[in-house]
Structure formats: C-alpha cells, structure tokens
Amino acid sequence: MRDLFLLGLLPFMLYAMLQRPFIALAMLPWTALFFPNAWVYGIAGSIRYNLLFAGVTLVAYLVHKHKPSFRLSGLGMLVLLFFFWTTLSTSMTIGIPDVAWEYWNRLLKVVILFLFVLAIVEKKLHVDTLLWGVVLSVGFYGNLEALKFIASGGSHMISGIDGHVLGDRNELALAFVMTLPICVYLLGEYGKRSRALQLGLIGTVCLLVFAVIGTQSRGGFLALLTLGAYLFLKSDRKILLSVLIIVLIAALANFASSEWAARIDTIESANEDQSFMGRVVAWKLSFIMAMQNPFFGGGFKSLETFSVWNELSRHFFEYSWFYTGDSLPPTTFARAAHSVYFQVLGEHGFVGLFLYLTCLFASWYKAGRVARNAKRAGGPPWLINMAVAFQLSIFAFAFGGAALSFAYFDLIFTLFGLTIVIQKRILPAELAKLKKHQNDVQQVAVPVPAMTASHSH
Amino acid sequence: METILWCLDLVGVAFLCLWALREDRRSGDGGAADGVTKEKRH
Numbered sequence: 001m002r003d004l005f006l007l008g009l010l011p012f013m014l015y016a017m018l019q020r021p022f023i024a025l026a027m028l029p030w031t032a033l034f035f036p037n038a039w040v041y042g043i044a045g046s047i048r049y050n051l052l053f054a055g056v057t058l059v060a061y062l063v064h065k066h067k068p069s070f071r072l073s074g075l076g077m078l079v080l081l082f083f084f085w086t087t088l089s090t091s092m093t094i095g096i097p098d099v100a101w102e103y104w105n106r107l108l109k110v111v112i113l114f115l116f117v118l119a120i121v122e123k124k125l126h127v128d129t130l131l132w133g134v135v136l137s138v139g140f141y142g143n144l145e146a147l148k149f150i151a152s153g154g155s156h157m158i159s160g161i162d163g164h165v166l167g168d169r170n171e172l173a174l175a176f177v178m179t180l181p182i183c184v185y186l187l188g189e190y191g192k193r194s195r196a197l198q199l200g201l202i203g204t205v206c207l208l209v210f211a212v213i214g215t216q217s218r219g220g221f222l223a224l225l226t227l228g229a230y231l232f233l234k235s236d237r238k239i240l241l242s243v244l245i246i247v248l249i250a251a252l253a254n255f256a257s258s259e260w261a262a263r264i265d266t267i268e269s270a271n272e273d274q275s276f277m278g279r280v281v282a283w284k285l286s287f288i289m290a291m292q293n294p295f296f297g298g299g300f301k302s303l304e305t306f307s308v309w310n311e312l313s314r315h316f317f318e319y320s321w322f323y324t325g326d327s328l329p330p331t332t333f334a335r336a337a338h339s340v341y342f343q344v345l346g347e348h349g350f351v352g353l354f355l356y357l358t359c360l361f362a363s364w365y366k367a368g369r370v371a372r373n374a375k376r377a378g379g380p381p382w383l384i385n386m387a388v389a390f391q392l393s394i395f396a397f398a399f400g401g402a403a404l405s406f407a408y409f410d411l412i413f414t415l416f417g418l419t420i421v422i423q424k425r426i427l428p429a430e431l432a433k434l435k436k437h438q439n440d441v442q443q444v445a446v447p448v449p450a451m452t453a454s455h456s457h
Numbered sequence: 458m459e460t461i462l463w464c465l466d467l468v469g470v471a472f473l474c475l476w477a478l479r480e481d482r483r484s485g486d487g488g489a490a491d492g493v494t495k496e497k498r499h
Contacts, residue, residue, distance in 0.1 A: 005464050009471040016474035023477050030470060039463055125484065129477040136473065140466040144459060 003044035006036060017056045021064050022126040024057035025116050026133040032113075032410050033137035033175070038161045054109075057116055068122040071424040075362045076118060079416055082348075082355040083111045086300070089348045093299025094289075095308055103300035103408075110413045117417030122425050124382065127418060128189065131182050134411065138166075138179045139204045146207035149214035154255035158214035165410060173220025174400040176208045177227055178393045178411055183208065184231070185389035189382055209248055210255065223400030230395055234388055277327035279338040279403060284322045285312045285329060286337045286346030290353075291319075297349035309334035340401035347407075356407065360398050363419040367391040370422050379430050383422065390419055 017024035031049040061067070072080070086107060093100040121127055145158040160167040166175050183205045191198035212220045228245065235241050282303065289298045289312055302308050313329040337343035345353040371387035374380070397412050 002460060002463060005467060009467050012471045013474045016478040019478050020481055022481070023474050026477070027470075027474070034466075034470075123484075125477065125480050129473065132473050133470075136466055136470050140462070144462050147458070147462075 003040045003042035006040055006044045014056060017053070018060050018063075021057055021060035021116075021120045022129060024053060024060045025120050025126075026129040027053045028057060028113050028116065028133075029130065029410055029414055030133035030137045032165055033134065034140065035161055035164045038164060050109075054112070057120075061116070061120060067119070068425065070119055071420065072118065073420045073424050075359065075366060075416060075420050078355055078359050078362065079111065079114060079413070082352065082359060083107065085296075085352050085355055086348055089296040089299050089352060092296050093302055094293065095299050095302030095305040097299075099305070100300040100302065107300075107408045110408055110410050113410060114413045114417045117414060118420060121418065121421045123429070124386075124426065127386065127421065127426070128186070130414070130418070131186060134179060134182055134414075135186060135201075135204065138175050138411075139183060139208065141166075141172075142176045142179065142208040142211035143204055146210040146214060149210055150255060154214075156214060157216055158211055168404075168406075169215040170217040170219050170404050171406045171409075173212050173215040173217035174223055174397065174404060174406060175409070175411065176212050176215075177220060177223045177396045177400055180205060180208055180224075180227060181231065181389040181392035181396070185385050188385050206248060206251075210252065213252055213255070219400055219403040223396050226399050227392060227396045230392060234392065274327065277325045278330075278335065280324050281316075281327045281329050282335045282338050283342040284316065284319065284324055285309065286339075286342035287322060288312050288315050288319065289346040290349055293349055295349045295351055297345065297347045297352055300347055303337055303343075303346050304334045306334045336405040338405055339403055340397075340405070340407040343405045343407045359416060360394065360412075363416045364391055364394045364398065366423050367394065367419045370419075370427050374427060374430070377431055377434065379427070379434065383426065383430055387422055390415055390422070394419075 013027065017027060028050070031053050036049050037045050037047075086104060090097075090100045090104040117130075121130065145156075149156045149158060157169070158172065159169040160172040166172045183201055187198065187201040187205070191201060209224065212224045232238060232241055232245075286303055289303060289308070292312075292315075298308060303312075309329065310331075313331070316329055337346055341353065341357070344356045348356075367387045367390040371384045371391065374383045374387065394412070394415055397409070397415075401407070401409075401412075
C-alpha cells in the first residue's frame with residue numbers, strides 16, 4: 001500500500017520539482033533524512049530517490065531561466081577548501097583506500113548539496129521550503145517514534161533505521177535537537193496562517209523533546225538542555241517559554257524510565273563511566289593519529305581500521321597528560337572517533353580540523369551577525385528569527401557533536417549554505433527594499449512643500 | 458498508526474511541493490515553464 005501511495009504522489013512532486021529548482025533542492029535533504037526506501041517493500045523500494053531527485057534538481061536548475069548570481073563568499077571557500085583537503089587526505093589514507101573513497105564520495109554528495117543551496121536559494125520562500133523539507137523528514141521520524149515512546153509508557157527505546165544517515169540513536173537525538181529551532185522558526189512564520197499548522201508544529205516541538213529522551217542518548221540530552229538555555233536567552237517570549245518548559249518537564253517526568261534516569265545520572269560521574277571513558281580512549285587514539293600525520297591525518301574511517309587501531313594503541317601511553325582513567329584501547333575491535341572534532345582531527349589532520357572549526361564558527365558567527373544587522377536596520381522580523389534559528393541549530397550541532405562521529409552530517413552543510421545565502425543574498429535584498437521604501441516615503445513627502453512654494457510664487 | 462502517519466507525511470511533502478510552486482508563481486518569478494509561456498506570448 002505504501003508503495004502505491006508513494007508512486008501515486010511522486011509524479012506531483014516531480015512536476016513541481018521540474019518547474020522550480022528550489023523545490024527539487026528542498027527534496028534533497030528530505031530524501032536523505034526521510035530515507036523513503038526503508039519504508040517501502042515493493043517496486044517503490046527499487047528507486048534511488050536521492051539520485052533521482054539530485055538529477056531532477058540539476059535538470060531543473062539548468063532549464064530554469066532565472067538563475068541568481070553564484071556567490072561563494074569566504075565561508076563557501078572554506079567549505080570547498082575543507083573538501084579539497086579531505087581529497088588529499090583520502091589519497092594518502094593509512095586505512096583501507098576503498099572505504100576511504102566511499103566515505104569521500106558521501107562527503108562529495110553533501111558538498112554538492114551545499115553548492116546547490118548556494119546556486120539556487122535566493123529568497124525566503126526557497127529557504128522556508130527547504131526547512132519544511134527537514135521538518136517533514138526528521139520531524140516526522142521524531143513524531144512517530146515519540147508517539148511509540150509515549151504509548152509504551154516510556155519503555156520504547158528510540159533508535160535509527162539501519163543503513164540510514166541517522167542510523168545511530170545518538171546521531172538521531174542530535175538531529176532532533178537541531179530540528180527544534182527550525183520548527184520554532186516555522187511556527188512563528190506559519191502558525192498564525194493556519195490553526196492546523198500551528199498545532200502540528202507545537203506538537204512536533206513537544207514530541208521532538210520526548211524523542212530525544214526516548215533515544216536515551218546522554219549527549220542528546222545535554223545538547224537539548226544547552227539548546228533550551230540558549231533559546232531562553234535569545235527568546236523575546238521568556239514567560240511563554242518558561243511555561244512550556246515547565247509543562248514539558250512535568251510531562252516527561254511521567255515517561256522517563258528508571259533506566260533512563262540511571263543512565264543520565266552517569267553524566268555526573270563520566271570519568272568513572274566505562275562507556276564514556278571508552279570514547280575518551282578513541283579521542284586519544286585520534287589525537288595520536290593526528291600527531292603521527294599532522295597535515296593530512298589518516299583519511300576517512302582510518303581509526304576504525306583494526307590494523308591502524310592496533311598500531312596506534314602501541315603509542316597509547318605516550319601522551320600521559322591526555323587523561324583516560326583506567327581505560328585502555330580494546331584489543332579485539334576498533335572504535336569510531338566519537339567526536340566530530342577528534343574525528344576530523346584524526347581523519348584530516350590539524351589543517352583539516354582548523355578548516356572544519358573555522359567553517360562551524362564562521363557560520364555561527366555570520367548567522368548571528370545577520371540577525372544583529374537586520375535588527376539594527378529595522379529589517380523584517382522573519383529574517384532575524386531565521387538567522388537566530390540557524391545560529392541555534394549550528395550551536396546544537398557544535399555542542400552535541402562533541403561526543404559523536406557525525407562530522408559530515410548533511411544538515412550542518414546545508415546550514416552552512418543557508419547562512420551564506422541569508423548573509424550575501426537575502427539580507428542585502430531586504431535592506432535594499434527597506435531603503436527603497438524609505439526613499440519612496442521621502443519622495444512623497446518632499447514635493448508637498450515644493451508645490452506649496454511654487455504656488456506662493 | 459505508523460502507515461497512517463507515513464502517508465500523512467507524504468501528502469504533506471506533495472502539498473509542500475505544489476504550495477511552493479503556487480507561491481513562487483504568485484510572486485512572479487519566472488521558472489522554466491513560465492519562460493516558455495512568455496516566449497509564446499511574444
């Protein structure tokens with residue numbers, strides 16, 4: 001039935017996508033994060049939607065007559081430089097070359113998405129459509145799983161779909177947290193237009209919070225708390241937000257299991273927690289790999305190559321200041337880096353990490369600057385809210401990603417692109433509109449005394 | 458319940474595509490099809 005439903009709606013989607021490249025672009029993160037193939041079992045499962053939609057986006061872009069001028073900006077150059085650096089590190093990988101190139105290929109697709117954002121998105125409607133695509137993918141999965149979590153009285157543990165970009169429950173939790181500011185922005189923009197949208201988005205915000213709890217991810221929970229505090233500081237509606245937070249905490253208290261509470265309690269004693277210290281061991285080995293290959297690192301997934309892991313483990317005691325407690329590297333299997341920062345450090349060296357950190361910081365800073373400049377110039381509130389939502393989402397990634405191997409997440413690169421677009425394209429256009437409006441008002445006001453003067457003559 | 462929500466999400470996505478197309482057409486930004494139409498008019 002799902003196959004028929006998907007195949008029945010696909011022509012309508014393709015029609016709109018072919019008409020406007022920004023619609024096709026919005027479907028790229030949707031298909032990446034929604035993963036339609038995992039939900040169908042018949043003929044619809046044989047279609048490669050991401051490839052189909054990428055092809056349609058390219059065709060629609062080439063056919064489209066009105067193309068905005070391509071603005072790369074400093075941040076765009078940094079992203080491309082980072083990608084170039086990963087190409088060098090992959091060509092010199094100390095891991096398995098086939099695996100490294102496979103992951104390079106995945107990053108290439110993410111960078112293509114980033115370039116599409118720069119080439120296509122030029123106004124509010126385009127950004128909003130893209131953001132709705134994210135909410136209808138990550139938000140949908142969060143809603144569905146949170147409802148199962150609530151229906152089970154808190155015993156259902158939320159996890160990702162195997163083979164999906166959000167397969168790991170910790171990564172899934174972070175994606176939920178990153179989607180929250182986007183939902184809040186869309187709620188402010190579209191909540192007043194439709195009661196159904198308002199209720200749907202408020203429900204999605206609440207269910208995403210439940211979904212983060214349902215993953216039992218400690219990193220996700222910390223990211224949620226930090227985002228909540230940041231959102232509270234940034235919000236103009238502190239009383240409303242306080243009420244919402246109190247209601248959510250009261251509701252969550254009924255569903256958080258004792259198992260969940262015990263797991264969260266281990267955050268306080270992280271240095272005694274074997275699971276957490278196992279991550280620190282992986283961080284240290286990533287650091288050792290970077291010290292041995294400071295410029296290019298070891299290449300994608302090199303830490304998870306058992307022979308590399310074993311070799312690095314021989315040098316484990318060399319940097320004694322790097323605290324790992326009593327934990328030692330496992331001798332029978334290799335682990336992932338478990339931190340976006342140590343992941344990039346190990347895989348692409350200090351230069352790669354510098355580029356990556358600069359991209360993260362620059363996008364966060366630029367989004368904040370757009371919000372400040374728009375506010376100062378009397379720009380539209382939606383632009384300020386949009387920029388703040390991006391800033392919050394990037395912040396959540398930077399904080400929550402510290403304990404996850406999630407450096408090349410599609411959504412963070414999409415946010416890099418969108419930040420450039422709002423800074424280089426949307427903010428100047430809105431300020432120009434504002435200036436034109438002010439000039440028009442002045443022109444209407446000025447001739448009156450002039451005419452009076454001429455009459456007096 | 459899962460299938461119903463899944464179908465609702467897909468309807469939402471299809472609606473989003475068509476709504477975005479209508480809004481963009483209203484704003485007067487010419488797409489590929491609009492360009493063809495305008496050329497025919499000339």
